[in-house]
Amino acid sequence: MNMTIEESAFHVIKKKKDGIYQNELWKELEIDSRKCSRIISKLLEEGLVTRESAVSNGSRTYLIKANTQTQPSYEMLLGAHEFSPCAGCRDACQPETCPKLTEWITIIIKNEILSEAQNP
Amino acid sequence: MVDLNDPVVRGYLSRLVGDDGLEMIEKMPEGDITDEKIAEETGILLNIVRRTLFILYENKLAVCTRERDSSSGWLTYLWHLDLSDIEHQLEKERKKLLRNLRTRLDFEENNVFYRCPESCLRMVFEEATETEFLCINCGEDLVFEDNSEMVNAIRKRVDALNIDES
Numbered sequence: 536m537n538m539t540i541e542e543s544a545f546h547v548i549k550k551k552k553d554g555i556y557q558n559e560l561w562k563e564l565e566i567d568s569r570k571c572s573r574i575i576s577k578l579l580e581e582g583l584v585t586r587e588s589a590v591s592n593g594s595r596t597y598l599i600k601a602n603t604q605t606q607p608s609y610e611m612l613l614g615a616h617e618f619s620p621c622a623g624c625r626d627a628c629q630p631e632t633c634p635k636l637t638e639w640i641t642i643i644i645k646n647e648i649l650s651e652a653q654n655p
Numbered sequence: 656m657v658d659l660n661d662p663v664v665r666g667y668l669s670r671l672v673g674d675d676g677l678e679m680i681e682k683m684p685e686g687d688i689t690d691e692k693i694a695e696e697t698g699i700l701l702n703i704v705r706r707t708l709f710i711l712y713e714n715k716l717a718v719c720t721r722e723r724d725s726s727s728g729w730l731t732y733l734w735h736l737d738l739s740d741i742e743h744q745l746e747k748e749r750k751k752l753l754r755n756l757r758t759r760l761d762f763e764e765n766n767v768f769y770r771c772p773e774s775c776l777r778m779v780f781e782e783a784t785e786t787e788f789l790c791i792n793c794g795e796d797l798v799f800e801d802n803s804e805m806v807n808a809i810r811k812r813v814d815a816l817n818i819d820e821s
Contacts, residue, residue: 609663609745611815612752618666619752623710630755631762640759644808 540566544574545583545601554600556591575599614639615646657738664738667745671714675699676707680736687720687733708734715740753816760809769797 538546547563548555555563561571575597578584582602589598612619620635621628630636657664659681669677682697690708694701711717716738722731767780775792777800788797 609742609749611812612745612748613663613666614812616662616666618663618670619748620670621751621755622667622748623671623714628755630758633755633759636755636759640805640808640812643812644804647808 540564540570541574541577544571545578548578548584548599549601551601554598556589557586557597557599558591558594560599614643617642657741663745664741667741667748672707672710675703676710679704679707680711680738683736685735687735689731689733693734711736714744716744749816753813756809756813756816760806760813763802763806763809768800768802770800771795772798 544560544564547560557571557575558568560575561568564571566574575584575586578599579586585600585602586597587600589596591598612622617639620633620639624635626633626635659665659668665677668680672680679693679697679699682699683693684696688696690704691701693699693708694704697704708717708719712719716736718735718737720733722733723729724731768777769780769783769788770777771790771793773790773793773795775790775795778786778797783797786797789795790797
Protein backbone atom coordinates (compact mmCIF):
# COMPACT_ATOMS: atom_id res chain seq x y z
CA MET A 536 0.00 0.00 0.00
CA ASN A 537 1.40 3.42 -0.92
CA MET A 538 1.75 5.99 1.81
CA THR A 539 0.68 9.56 1.24
CA ILE A 540 3.23 12.24 2.02
CA GLU A 541 1.35 13.11 5.24
CA GLU A 542 1.57 9.49 6.31
CA SER A 543 5.28 9.21 5.63
CA ALA A 544 5.86 12.51 7.44
CA PHE A 545 3.93 11.23 10.45
CA HIS A 546 5.88 8.00 10.27
CA VAL A 547 9.19 9.90 10.45
CA ILE A 548 7.94 12.06 13.33
CA LYS A 549 6.66 9.07 15.25
CA LYS A 550 10.03 7.35 15.07
CA LYS A 551 11.73 10.22 16.94
CA LYS A 552 10.63 10.01 20.55
CA ASP A 553 12.01 13.45 21.45
CA GLY A 554 10.51 15.02 18.37
CA ILE A 555 12.10 16.31 15.20
CA TYR A 556 12.90 19.88 14.13
CA GLN A 557 10.79 21.03 11.23
CA ASN A 558 13.91 22.06 9.29
CA GLU A 559 15.23 18.51 9.63
CA LEU A 560 11.93 16.95 8.68
CA TRP A 561 11.63 18.47 5.23
CA LYS A 562 15.21 17.57 4.43
CA GLU A 563 14.59 14.00 5.48
CA LEU A 564 11.40 13.80 3.43
CA GLU A 565 13.15 15.43 0.46
CA ILE A 566 10.48 18.07 0.03
CA ASP A 567 10.69 21.86 0.30
CA SER A 568 9.99 23.76 3.51
CA ARG A 569 6.77 25.26 2.16
CA LYS A 570 5.28 21.88 1.43
CA CYS A 571 6.48 20.61 4.78
CA SER A 572 4.73 23.33 6.74
CA ARG A 573 1.53 22.62 4.84
CA ILE A 574 1.78 18.95 5.82
CA ILE A 575 2.44 19.89 9.44
CA SER A 576 -0.66 22.12 9.47
CA LYS A 577 -2.68 19.18 8.28
CA LEU A 578 -1.26 16.85 10.92
CA LEU A 579 -1.86 19.51 13.58
CA GLU A 580 -5.45 19.84 12.42
CA GLU A 581 -5.93 16.11 12.78
CA GLY A 582 -4.42 16.28 16.24
CA LEU A 583 -1.70 13.79 15.37
CA VAL A 584 1.24 16.01 16.30
CA THR A 585 2.12 18.91 18.58
CA ARG A 586 4.39 21.82 17.67
CA GLU A 587 6.52 24.11 19.80
CA SER A 588 8.89 26.92 18.88
CA ALA A 589 12.53 25.94 19.04
CA VAL A 590 15.98 26.93 17.85
CA SER A 591 18.13 24.51 15.91
CA ASN A 592 21.58 25.36 14.52
CA GLY A 593 20.96 29.00 15.34
CA SER A 594 17.80 29.31 13.30
CA ARG A 595 14.27 29.55 14.53
CA THR A 596 12.17 26.51 13.77
CA TYR A 597 9.59 24.25 15.32
CA LEU A 598 9.97 21.02 17.24
CA ILE A 599 7.37 18.52 16.05
CA LYS A 600 6.31 15.65 18.26
CA ALA A 601 3.90 12.83 17.57
CA ASN A 602 0.88 12.89 19.78
CA THR A 603 0.78 9.42 21.19
CA GLN A 604 -2.07 10.14 23.55
CA THR A 605 -4.55 10.83 20.78
CA GLN A 606 -4.07 7.30 19.53
CA PRO A 607 -5.91 5.15 22.01
CA SER A 608 -4.38 1.78 22.54
CA TYR A 609 -6.52 -1.12 21.56
CA GLU A 610 -4.16 -3.69 23.00
CA MET A 611 -6.72 -4.53 25.62
CA LEU A 612 -8.80 -6.09 22.84
CA LEU A 613 -6.21 -8.84 22.83
CA GLY A 614 -6.30 -11.54 25.47
CA ALA A 615 -2.87 -13.13 25.25
CA HIS A 616 -2.77 -13.25 21.43
CA GLU A 617 -6.47 -13.79 20.90
CA PHE A 618 -8.56 -10.87 19.68
CA SER A 619 -11.93 -10.12 21.29
CA PRO A 620 -14.30 -12.99 20.50
CA CYS A 621 -17.12 -10.49 19.98
CA ALA A 622 -15.58 -9.14 16.77
CA GLY A 623 -17.47 -10.47 13.77
CA CYS A 624 -19.50 -12.80 16.01
CA ARG A 625 -22.88 -13.76 14.59
CA ASP A 626 -24.14 -15.89 17.45
CA ALA A 627 -27.14 -14.80 19.49
CA CYS A 628 -25.42 -12.54 22.02
CA GLN A 629 -25.60 -13.89 25.57
CA PRO A 630 -22.51 -12.72 27.41
CA GLU A 631 -23.66 -14.43 30.62
CA THR A 632 -23.19 -17.89 29.21
CA CYS A 633 -21.31 -17.34 25.95
CA PRO A 634 -18.75 -20.17 25.59
CA LYS A 635 -16.53 -18.06 23.31
CA LEU A 636 -16.34 -15.29 25.87
CA THR A 637 -15.71 -17.83 28.64
CA GLU A 638 -12.87 -19.33 26.66
CA TRP A 639 -11.36 -15.92 26.01
CA ILE A 640 -11.47 -14.99 29.69
CA THR A 641 -9.96 -18.36 30.56
CA ILE A 642 -7.08 -17.65 28.18
CA ILE A 643 -6.45 -14.34 29.96
CA ILE A 644 -6.46 -16.05 33.37
CA LYS A 645 -4.11 -18.81 32.19
CA ASN A 646 -1.79 -16.28 30.63
CA GLU A 647 -1.71 -14.27 33.85
CA ILE A 648 -0.86 -17.35 35.89
CA LEU A 649 1.84 -18.22 33.39
CA SER A 650 3.44 -14.78 33.43
CA GLU A 651 3.30 -14.66 37.23
CA ALA A 652 5.07 -17.99 37.35
CA GLN A 653 7.75 -16.67 35.02
CA ASN A 654 8.22 -13.36 36.85
CA PRO A 655 7.45 -14.07 40.48
CA MET B 656 -1.82 4.30 7.44
CA VAL B 657 -2.37 0.79 8.66
CA ASP B 658 0.41 -1.41 9.91
CA LEU B 659 -0.47 -4.99 9.08
CA ASN B 660 2.26 -6.16 11.44
CA ASP B 661 0.57 -4.51 14.39
CA PRO B 662 -0.63 -7.39 16.57
CA VAL B 663 -3.96 -5.68 17.28
CA VAL B 664 -4.69 -5.02 13.61
CA ARG B 665 -3.63 -8.55 12.71
CA GLY B 666 -5.68 -10.06 15.49
CA TYR B 667 -8.74 -8.09 14.47
CA LEU B 668 -8.50 -8.92 10.77
CA SER B 669 -7.74 -12.53 11.43
CA ARG B 670 -10.72 -12.78 13.77
CA LEU B 671 -12.93 -11.29 11.03
CA VAL B 672 -11.70 -13.06 7.93
CA GLY B 673 -9.46 -15.86 9.18
CA ASP B 674 -5.88 -16.59 8.19
CA ASP B 675 -6.74 -17.12 4.51
CA GLY B 676 -8.49 -13.78 4.43
CA LEU B 677 -5.54 -12.10 6.10
CA GLU B 678 -3.25 -13.60 3.48
CA MET B 679 -5.51 -12.17 0.78
CA ILE B 680 -5.30 -8.71 2.39
CA GLU B 681 -1.51 -8.90 2.48
CA LYS B 682 -1.26 -9.96 -1.15
CA MET B 683 -4.02 -7.68 -2.41
CA PRO B 684 -3.02 -5.97 -5.67
CA GLU B 685 -3.28 -2.18 -6.01
CA GLY B 686 -6.25 -0.44 -7.61
CA ASP B 687 -9.80 -1.45 -8.44
CA ILE B 688 -9.94 -5.10 -9.34
CA THR B 689 -12.47 -7.90 -9.79
CA ASP B 690 -12.79 -10.80 -7.34
CA GLU B 691 -11.65 -13.24 -10.03
CA LYS B 692 -8.51 -11.23 -10.69
CA ILE B 693 -7.74 -11.12 -6.94
CA ALA B 694 -8.06 -14.90 -6.77
CA GLU B 695 -5.81 -15.27 -9.79
CA GLU B 696 -3.11 -12.89 -8.55
CA THR B 697 -3.06 -13.98 -4.92
CA GLY B 698 -3.56 -17.69 -5.55
CA ILE B 699 -6.37 -17.80 -3.00
CA LEU B 700 -9.55 -19.72 -3.76
CA LEU B 701 -12.27 -17.60 -5.32
CA ASN B 702 -14.87 -18.51 -2.71
CA ILE B 703 -12.51 -17.40 0.07
CA VAL B 704 -11.78 -14.16 -1.78
CA ARG B 705 -15.52 -13.48 -2.12
CA ARG B 706 -16.19 -14.33 1.51
CA THR B 707 -13.31 -12.12 2.66
CA LEU B 708 -14.39 -9.19 0.49
CA PHE B 709 -17.95 -9.48 1.72
CA ILE B 710 -16.94 -9.47 5.39
CA LEU B 711 -14.52 -6.57 4.87
CA TYR B 712 -17.26 -4.68 3.02
CA GLU B 713 -19.67 -5.23 5.91
CA ASN B 714 -17.08 -3.83 8.28
CA LYS B 715 -16.38 -0.87 5.99
CA LEU B 716 -12.86 -1.97 5.20
CA ALA B 717 -13.43 -2.70 1.51
CA VAL B 718 -15.00 -0.55 -1.17
CA CYS B 719 -16.94 -1.88 -4.10
CA THR B 720 -17.80 -0.07 -7.30
CA ARG B 721 -20.13 -1.29 -10.04
CA GLU B 722 -19.56 -0.82 -13.71
CA ARG B 723 -22.03 -1.58 -16.47
CA ASP B 724 -20.75 -2.70 -19.82
CA SER B 725 -22.57 -0.47 -22.31
CA SER B 726 -22.88 -3.09 -25.03
CA SER B 727 -23.74 -6.23 -23.09
CA GLY B 728 -25.36 -4.55 -20.09
CA TRP B 729 -23.33 -6.79 -17.80
CA LEU B 730 -22.30 -5.53 -14.39
CA THR B 731 -18.72 -5.78 -13.22
CA TYR B 732 -17.93 -5.41 -9.53
CA LEU B 733 -14.58 -3.83 -8.77
CA TRP B 734 -13.00 -3.93 -5.36
CA HIS B 735 -10.30 -2.20 -3.41
CA LEU B 736 -9.37 -2.28 0.24
CA ASP B 737 -9.59 0.80 2.40
CA LEU B 738 -8.31 0.04 5.87
CA SER B 739 -8.03 3.71 6.82
CA ASP B 740 -11.15 3.49 8.96
CA ILE B 741 -9.86 0.57 10.99
CA GLU B 742 -9.38 2.60 14.15
CA HIS B 743 -13.03 3.51 14.11
CA GLN B 744 -13.87 -0.18 13.83
CA LEU B 745 -11.51 -1.01 16.70
CA GLU B 746 -13.24 1.61 18.81
CA LYS B 747 -16.57 -0.10 18.06
CA GLU B 748 -15.08 -3.43 19.05
CA ARG B 749 -13.75 -1.95 22.28
CA LYS B 750 -17.22 -0.68 23.19
CA LYS B 751 -18.85 -3.97 22.27
CA LEU B 752 -16.40 -6.02 24.31
CA LEU B 753 -16.66 -3.65 27.25
CA ARG B 754 -20.45 -3.89 27.21
CA ASN B 755 -20.41 -7.69 27.07
CA LEU B 756 -17.78 -8.02 29.76
CA ARG B 757 -19.77 -5.75 32.05
CA THR B 758 -22.86 -7.89 31.56
CA ARG B 759 -20.80 -10.98 32.30
CA LEU B 760 -19.19 -9.43 35.37
CA ASP B 761 -22.60 -8.55 36.74
CA PHE B 762 -23.77 -12.13 36.21
CA GLU B 763 -20.65 -13.63 37.80
CA GLU B 764 -20.81 -11.34 40.82
CA ASN B 765 -24.47 -11.85 41.54
CA ASN B 766 -24.70 -15.62 41.26
CA VAL B 767 -23.35 -18.69 42.97
CA PHE B 768 -22.14 -21.40 40.64
CA TYR B 769 -22.03 -25.15 40.70
CA ARG B 770 -20.34 -27.25 38.11
CA CYS B 771 -20.09 -30.88 37.11
CA PRO B 772 -16.70 -32.39 38.03
CA GLU B 773 -16.70 -34.07 34.61
CA SER B 774 -16.99 -30.58 33.01
CA CYS B 775 -20.38 -31.36 31.49
CA LEU B 776 -21.99 -28.13 32.62
CA ARG B 777 -22.09 -25.17 34.93
CA MET B 778 -25.22 -24.00 36.74
CA VAL B 779 -26.32 -21.17 38.95
CA PHE B 780 -27.48 -22.11 42.45
CA GLU B 781 -31.20 -21.90 41.60
CA GLU B 782 -30.86 -24.27 38.67
CA ALA B 783 -28.74 -26.65 40.73
CA THR B 784 -31.40 -26.92 43.44
CA GLU B 785 -33.90 -27.96 40.78
CA THR B 786 -31.74 -30.89 39.73
CA GLU B 787 -30.93 -31.71 43.38
CA PHE B 788 -27.29 -30.87 42.72
CA LEU B 789 -26.87 -33.66 40.22
CA CYS B 790 -25.52 -33.27 36.70
CA ILE B 791 -28.37 -33.74 34.23
CA ASN B 792 -25.89 -35.18 31.76
CA CYS B 793 -23.90 -37.76 33.69
CA GLY B 794 -25.53 -37.86 37.12
CA GLU B 795 -22.40 -36.79 39.02
CA ASP B 796 -22.71 -34.68 42.16
CA LEU B 797 -22.26 -31.00 41.32
CA VAL B 798 -19.48 -29.15 43.10
CA PHE B 799 -19.30 -25.55 44.24
CA GLU B 800 -17.25 -23.33 41.93
CA ASP B 801 -15.17 -20.49 43.26
CA ASN B 802 -15.37 -17.90 40.48
CA SER B 803 -13.30 -15.20 42.19
CA GLU B 804 -10.44 -15.66 39.72
CA MET B 805 -12.85 -15.12 36.84
CA VAL B 806 -14.43 -12.09 38.51
CA ASN B 807 -11.02 -10.54 39.13
CA ALA B 808 -9.87 -11.14 35.56
CA ILE B 809 -13.02 -9.63 34.06
CA ARG B 810 -12.95 -6.67 36.42
CA LYS B 811 -9.33 -5.93 35.56
CA ARG B 812 -10.08 -6.10 31.86
CA VAL B 813 -13.17 -3.90 32.16
CA ASP B 814 -11.09 -1.26 33.97
CA ALA B 815 -8.38 -1.42 31.32
CA LEU B 816 -10.84 -1.11 28.44
CA ASN B 817 -12.60 1.71 30.19
CA ILE B 818 -9.52 3.95 30.51
CA ASP B 819 -9.99 5.79 27.25
CA GLU B 820 -13.60 6.59 27.97
CA SER B 821 -13.40 10.01 29.55
